[in-house]
Amino acid sequence: MRWCPSSVLHLLCCVRLRSCSRRGRNRLPLWIKEIWVYMRLLVQSLYFNSLTDSDVVFDSIFEPVFWTVDYVTRWFGLVFVWLVVILTSSIVGIAYGVLLPLIFNTYSPAWIAWHVCYGHWNLVMIAFHYYKATKTSPGYPPTEKHDSPFVSVCKKCIMPKPARTHHCGICNRCILKMDHHCPWLNNCVGHFNHRYFFCFCLSLTLGCAYCSISGRNLFLDAYNALEHLDLEKPGIPVTGMGLLIGLLPPGQTNFQTPAPPYTFRDKMIHKSIIYMWVLTSTVAVALGALTIWHAVLISRGETSIERHMNSKEAKRMAKRGRVYRNPFSYGKLNNWKIFLGVEKRSHWVTRVLLPSGHAPLCDGLTWDSFPVKKDIIPV
Structure with missing residues (x-):
């Protein structure tokens, strides 16, 4: 029999606290008593749970740490979003106020056309994908009865979970094909906005590298x-x-x-150029490493969460002399086509090189298991 939910546990804490207060055992502050009673019941609950394992013990011990991280991330998500907007806007302002006049005065017409076209294309891609990544819902499993198959039941939502669905402690709900919760988006990265997130990271990395190299x-x-x-x-x-x-x-x-x-204006121009180069170079290196990591995961048909799960499962099966195979990998090329939503050749331009708000190819509730390695999507 599994231990009662958190609401019942909180009720038991209150009853235990009142009992201690009536007996007058000590005169500690109320908040200390609440923490002590809660931790005592938390430890005792481990001995009355027939399903207790190492994961339950680990979650119970680090529950205060998890709660603190989730609380801080939830409330500071909007601050991170505004920080991204402010820093990006400052670089754009320097580009328009300082770099463009220098380009027009010193570069040849061919180089002027290249910088203007590429710079504005990169800027549009960054703004579009960041907006879509923050505003698009990552996708949630239905709460009512449905015919879609599910592989497990969420221990926190007490609801059935489809394959590749995981619970986000910050959003406090299950996410379809969850990759991670991104504080810089103030949103989860899931099935319906994973492409926007990756394209934003890639566009921002290219933009920062462009500013760093050219400047x-x-x-x-x-x-x-x-x-x-x-x-x-x-x-x-x-x-x-x-x-x-x-x-x-x-x-x-x-x-x-x-x-x-x-003049003061000359000094500010020099400082602005230094600020732009240092910031863009730093972001290009840090975000570039993250983008490469996600590109590798996409090639393997994995998310960040599945990477750890698959690695653990591969080691477990290797001990038995067997090879683990990711059931959601369609081959490197097809993984990219499915991720980007490419169904025909023209989509490489209209859906990849240009901003596109198309939906993923599947609903995130059902997935094909062990697909063949042949090219399932025409080029």
Whole structure:
């Protein structure tokens, strides 16, 4: 017989707390008594549960940690979203206010056309996929009776779960083909918005790499300019500076130069370029690693959660001399076609290279098991 739900456990805590208060055993604060009684009942519940295993013990011990992480992530999700919007908007503002005028004044018409076209395409892809990833529901299993097969029952929702469905403690409900809960989206990544999430990560990585590579020389020039300006302030000796030593009068080695005419606007332009390059380079490396990891998972037909589960299952079957096979893998090419929703050749342009709001190819409730390796989707 499995132990009673959390609501009954909370009721028992209250009854136990009142009993302790009536007996007058101690005069500790009420909140300490509540924590003590709850932890005591939590430990005792392990001995009255016939289904107790290592997972139950682990979940019980780390329940306070899980609750804290879920609570903080739930309430700070909106802050993370605004942080993404503010940082991205600052880079776009620098690109329009600083980089575009430099491009128009120094580059050839061919390079100007390339930067304008690619930059705006990349910006549209980032904005579109981020908006869709945050606003699109990841997909939830139906709560009413349905004919779709289910493989287990959620221990927290007490509802049947279809294959590849997992419970999110932050959203407090089950998610179809759940990958993870992303605080930067303030949303779960599931069956219906997984493509938007990956395309956003890929677009943002490409955009940051583009800014980092194309702005490298501007960053070096801005950094050197600010460094020389600090050295050229009034009252600071310039002995040892090769550029200025040649301009000194004969026999004079410590000449005090006046500050060059340098406006506040020029200094802010240099600092903006440095800020843009450092931020985009950092994001390109960090987010690029995450994007590559998700690309590998997509090629294998796995989610982040399934990766750990499949790895554990593969080790268990290897001990028995058997090879584990992922039942949801259709082959690398077909996995990408199914993930991206590509059904014909033109979709590589209309659904991949251009923003597209098409739905996945299946409903997320039923999945084909052990498909053949042949190309099930025409090129």
